[in-house]
Amino acid sequence: MHENLETASSTDGLTRVVIEPVSRVEGHGKVTLLLDAQRKVQQARLHIVEFRGFERFIQGRPYREVPTLVQRLCGICPISHQLAASKACDPFVIGRGSITPTAEKLRRLLHYGQVLQSNALHFFHLASPDLLFGFDDDVAHRNIIGVLTDHKELGLRGIRIRKYGQEVLRMLTGKRIHGTGAMPGGFLSPLSQADRETMLRDIDIIIEWCEASNQLARDVFLNNQPEHSLFGQTESAFLSLVAPDGTCDLYDGVIRVKGPDGGIMINGHKPSGYLDLIREEVKPWSYMKFPYLAPFGHDKGYYRVGPLARVNTCERMPTPLAEAARQEFVAFGEGRPVQATLAQHWARMIDTLLCAEVIRELLLDPEITGRELVGGGGTPLREGVGIIEAPRGTLIHHYRLDDDENISFANLIVSTTHNNRGMNDSVRAVAAEYFDGREITEGLLNRIEVAIRAYDPCLSCATHALGQMPLIIEAIDEEGQTVSQLARHPDGQLETLHP
Amino acid sequence: MTASILIFAYGNPARGDDALGPLLADWAEDWAAGQGLEREIQVLTDFQLSPEHAYDLIARRHVIFIDAAREQTPSCVWHTLTARQPATWTTHASSPAAVLWFCQELLQQTPPDAKMLSLAGTAFELATGLSTTGEQSLAAGKSTLERYLQSVLERVPN
Numbered sequence: 001m002h003e004n005l006e007t008a009s010s011t012d013g014l015t016r017v018v019i020e021p022v023s024r025v026e027g028h029g030k031v032t033l034l035l036d037a038q039r040k041v042q043q044a045r046l047h048i049v050e051f052r053g054f055e056r057f058i059q060g061r062p063y064r065e066v067p068t069l070v071q072r073l074c075g076i077c078p079i080s081h082q083l084a085a086s087k088a089c090d091p092f093v094i095g096r097g098s099i100t101p102t103a104e105k106l107r108r109l110l111h112y113g114q115v116l117q118s119n120a121l122h123f124f125h126l127a128s129p130d131l132l133f134g135f136d137d138d139v140a141h142r143n144i145i146g147v148l149t150d151h152k153e154l155g156l157r158g159i160r161i162r163k164y165g166q167e168v169l170r171m172l173t174g175k176r177i178h179g180t181g182a183m184p185g186g187f188l189s190p191l192s193q194a195d196r197e198t199m200l201r202d203i204d205i206i207i208e209w210c211e212a213s214n215q216l217a218r219d220v221f222l223n224n225q226p227e228h229s230l231f232g233q234t235e236s237a238f239l240s241l242v243a244p245d246g247t248c249d250l251y252d253g254v255i256r257v258k259g260p261d262g263g264i265m266i267n268g269h270k271p272s273g274y275l276d277l278i279r280e281e282v283k284p285w286s287y288m289k290f291p292y293l294a295p296f297g298h299d300k301g302y303y304r305v306g307p308l309a310r311v312n313t314c315e316r317m318p319t320p321l322a323e324a325a326r327q328e329f330v331a332f333g334e335g336r337p338v339q340a341t342l343a344q345h346w347a348r349m350i351d352t353l354l355c356a357e358v359i360r361e362l363l364l365d366p367e368i369t370g371r372e373l374v375g376g377g378g379t380p381l382r383e384g385v386g387i388i389e390a391p392r393g394t395l396i397h398h399y400r401l402d403d404d405e406n407i408s409f410a411n412l413i414v415s416t417t418h419n420n421r422g423m424n425d426s427v428r429a430v431a432a433e434y435f436d437g438r439e440i441t442e443g444l445l446n447r448i449e450v451a452i453r454a455y456d457p458c459l460s461c462a463t464h465a466l467g468q469m470p471l472i473i474e475a476i477d478e479e480g481q482t483v484s485q486l487a488r489h490p491d492g493q494l495e496t497l498h499p
Numbered sequence: 500m501t502a503s504i505l506i507f508a509y510g511n512p513a514r515g516d517d518a519l520g521p522l523l524a525d526w527a528e529d530w531a532a533g534q535g536l537e538r539e540i541q542v543l544t545d546f547q548l549s550p551e552h553a554y555d556l557i558a559r560r561h562v563i564f565i566d567a568a569r570e571q572t573p574s575c576v577w578h579t580l581t582a583r584q585p586a587t588w589t590t591h592a593s594s595p596a597a598v599l600w601f602c603q604e605l606l607q608q609t610p611p612d613a614k615m616l617s618l619a620g621t622a623f624e625l626a627t628g629l630s631t632t633g634e635q636s637l638a639a640g641k642s643t644l645e646r647y648l649q650s651v652l653e654r655v656p657n
Contacts, residue, residue, distance in 0.1 A: 054625065057513075057625050069513070072511055072512055072513030072514075073513075078546070121549070125549070125550070143585075144550070145584065145585055148550075148601075148605055152605065155605075156605060159550050159551045159553075159601075159605075160551075162549075162551050163551040163554055166551065175544070176543065176544070176545055
């Protein structure tokens with residue numbers, strides 16, 4: 001929608017504004033804006049400035065190591081990578097067969113626990129300050145500390161929902177991180193009756209809190225119309241996995257794409273055929289690729305993934321409270337997919353409610369404590385594709401083996417990459433709407449970050465460096481000289497610097 | 500029963516010297532098992548610190564946070580931590596002082612005596628091994644941690 005702002009016709013005489021790094025997201029990215037003399041935006045880009053190279057890193061490794069190794073891609077959702085890799089490596093063990101019913105249920109429990117904790121982190125820790133206090137609130141207050149101070153009960157609920165999800169992961173994998181749960185061909189250890197009862201003890205209150213959180217996200221969105229519908233506006237198709245009957249399913253299924261008019265563009269597409277569907281465009285100014293739907297070309301093939309896509313593409317939720325929430329959401333769209341960038345928070349909390357309900361269903365299933373965790377084998381294959389709906393959207397792992405059963409080819413498309421174009425379009429929409437002709441303030445800059453944050457992007461993979469969180473805005477005159485700088489220090493304070 | 504001493508290491512094992520925390524945690528776990536001290540010492544690792552880790556501090560007497568550090572000259576730096584409210588919040592990750600603050604102010608629990616063990620690293624890109632600096636830091640960290648644990652254990656009632 002706003003691709004005219006991807007590249008300015010000429011950069012002569014334009015002022016450059018840099019937001020680096022983008023805050024309250026995972027990883028390192030920056031935004032550059034080029035403004036003309038009238039402060040109209042001529043170019044806006046979200047750059048991903050870190051190169052991962054993880055695919056090359058795992059080539060040559062034994063495939064049985066891969067699900068453990070790929071967990072290290074991400075500090076927020078390592079289990080998503082473990083599960084996608086395990087699914088992709090299943091054919092190396094069981095060919096075209098299926099893993100055992102108990103193994104699949106344990107993987108699902110692990111996955112829904114993972115999405116629950118990651119969504120809680122995003123909504124409560126990172127997004128809620130903007131939603132509760134407004135985009136122009138004092139930066140020193142507009143953060144999780146402010147939420148915990150002003151809305152202590154709400155903030156603690158968020159922390160406890162995340163804690164619950166993390167405990168699910170710990171009980172199923174033995175450790176909080178680097179544990180082993182899913183593995184090629186099945187699941188490593190059975191669930192003990194004691195751990196099952198521990199999880200069941202708190203799940204009803206978790207569901208209650210998730211339901212209340214969904215209502216909060218809904219009310220914030222609906223009470224701020226039309227701004228929250230128009231903010232960062234973009235229009236795309238939506239892609240996600242669904243069960244073959246169209247029910248929302250985060251662990252397994254077929255690929256469905258719904259167009260902006262509500263029509264189904266792709267239905268029942270097998271995950272193994274993802275390369276027929278997705279092309280990745282490279283741009284010289286970003287390490288992250290720009291995927292599009294190959295059968296529809298660059299323009300009509302623009303799509304987004306994530307909770308918003310999941311709620312938009314499915315026909316129903318498999319659990320009652322999440323289905324009631326989905327129907328409210330769909331009613332707002334009046335027959336078309338909801339496109340609003342900020343509706344992603346509402347959709348994410350429907351997603352979270354779904355996770356809590358599914359966790360309860362799985363825990364009440366007698367098969368969840370079964371002992372048959374591997375088996376169902378067929379003739380092993382040498383290529384596999386695993387796709388799941390990770391917290392931020394569709395996650396694809398694709399591997400091939402050499403004759404020594406080591407990885408000879410790896411291709412990973414992570415959720416944030418799918419949304420690269422969407423994030424850039426939302427940034428441009430905000431820049432065009434709010435920046436044109438105005439003085440730059442922290443509140444204006446925050447709007448750019450709010451648009452990016454709505455996608456909950458994971459821009460890198462759990463590298464961390466304490467104290468390296470500067471944000472510097474530079475105004476450059478027509479001769480390319482820096483005329484002023486605005487710095488945001490790690491404590492959130494702004495300081496005007498004079499070169 | 501909750502172990503009175505918690506060792507909490509954080510870092511990404513796939514990021515070269517960022518693995519220093521988890522590697523020292525592995526060593527500490529083996530050391531505690533070798534001494535028959537599993538009930539007194541619990542070892543936890545994570546990629547990053549975040550507010551919910553405050554729950555892990557409840558009912559502890561001592562906590563030792565371990566992390567890799569950039570731009571640190573000594574191999575191993577040891578210092579005492581106090582609870583401190585973060586001035587703001589710009590990342591997914593929290594600091595050890597903030598986790599102590601969450602424990603104290605939000606959970607209304609007295610935080611344990613807290614130490615920070617920072618291990619110098621120089622290479623944080625994707626890699627399976629440590630740099631030479633990292634290897635030296637790990638060795639220094641082991642002896643520092645062992646000395647501290649032995650001194651604390653002498654004071655911990657059975």
